[in-house]
Amino acid sequence: MNILHLDSSARKEESVSRKIAKELVNKLKKNNDQLVYRDISSNIPFVAGIKGAGFIIPEEDRTEQDKELFKFSDELVDEVLAADTIVISTPIYNFGPPAAAKAWFDLVARAGKTFKYEPTGPIGLIGGGKKVYLVVTSGGVPVDSPVDFCTPWFKQALNFLGISDIEIIDSSQLNINDDNLKKAQEKINNL
Template identity: 35%
Template sequence: MSNVLVINSSLRREGANSTALTENFLARWRQHHPDDQIQQRDMASQPIPHLDEAMVGAFFTPEDQRSVEQQTLVARSDALVQELKESDVLVLGVPMYNFGIPSTLKAWIDHIARAGLTFRYTEQGPEGLLKGKKAYVLAARGGQYQGTAADTQTAYLKDVLAFIGITDVQFIYAEGLNMGDDQFARGFSRAEQQLDALAI
C-alpha cells in the first residue's frame, strides 16, 4: 500500500482543467491501487502563504532560539514537509499561467524545499533527501507549448523535484484547451491516451 499526495494548484475551486486531468488520473490509480491512501491538497481552498521576510527569518533561526511567532510560522512548513516525506507518490495538477507555474504551486515549493529537511549541501554540491519517490505532473495548457522554448514549466519542475531527490518524474499534457471546442476535445483525448498508457 502506498501513500499518494495530490497537489492541485489551480486558482479555481471549480471547473479547472488541471483538476479534471488530476481526477482522471486518480480514477485510474484507484482502479489499480484500491488500498492506497490518497491525500489531496487543493490550493484554491487551502491556500499556502507566499514566503515573506518573517518566514525566511524563522527558517534560518536555530530551532531552540525561535520565538513563539517563529515557531508558528515554521510549524506550517514543517507539516507540509512531513506530508511530502510520508508520501510514496506525488501528483501535481498544474495549469499554465503566463508561461509559468501558478504562484500557489511556487509557494508550496518554497515551503517544502528546506535545507536539512528535503535537501542538504555537501562538498560535492546539493543532495536531495527525498529519494525513491515517483512523481506525476498533469499539465493543462490553453495553448500548445510542449517541446517549445515557451514551456518553462517542464524544465523547472524537473529541476526542482530533482533538487529534493525526486528524479522519477512523468509528465502528462493536455494542450490547446483554449483554442476552440475541437482542439479542447483533441487535447483531452491525447491526455487520456497518455493516462491509459501509464504503467500504474
C-alpha cells in the same frame, strides 16, 4: 501505497487540470492505498522573516508567526516524505507555475530535511522510489516549448529534492484544440 494529490489551479469546477488529476488518481488508486489530498491554490503563506541565506530561522529566534510557518512547512514536507506517488496538477500561469505552487515548494524545500549542501553541490534527500505525475494545462503554450517555464521549473525543483521519476501528463494548448487533452486521457486510461 501512499498517494499525495495536489491541485494548484485557481479555478475549481471549471479547472481542466483538476479534472485530469482526479481521473489519474482514480486510475492509480487501489483499494488499500492511502490518499492524502491538498488544495495548494490558496492559503499557502510566503516564506517570511528570514535573515540567513535559506529558509532557516534558528528555533530560539522564532516569533510565534515563524513557529506557525515552520509547523505548516513541516506538515507539507511530511506529506511529501510519506508519499510513494505524488500527483501534482498545474496550469501554466504567465509562462510559469501558479504563484501558489511556487509558495508551496518554497515551504517544502528545507535544508537538512529535503535537501542538503555538500562540498560537491546540492543533494536531494528524498526521492528513492517516489514517482511524480505532473498534469500540465495551458491555454496556448506548448509543454516543454521555449516559453514554458512551468514544466521545466517543476522538473528542476523536484530533481533538486532527489525526485527524478517524473511523468508529464501534457494537457496543454486547450484554447487551440483538445488534441493534447484527448492524448492525456488516453495515456491515463492505458496506465
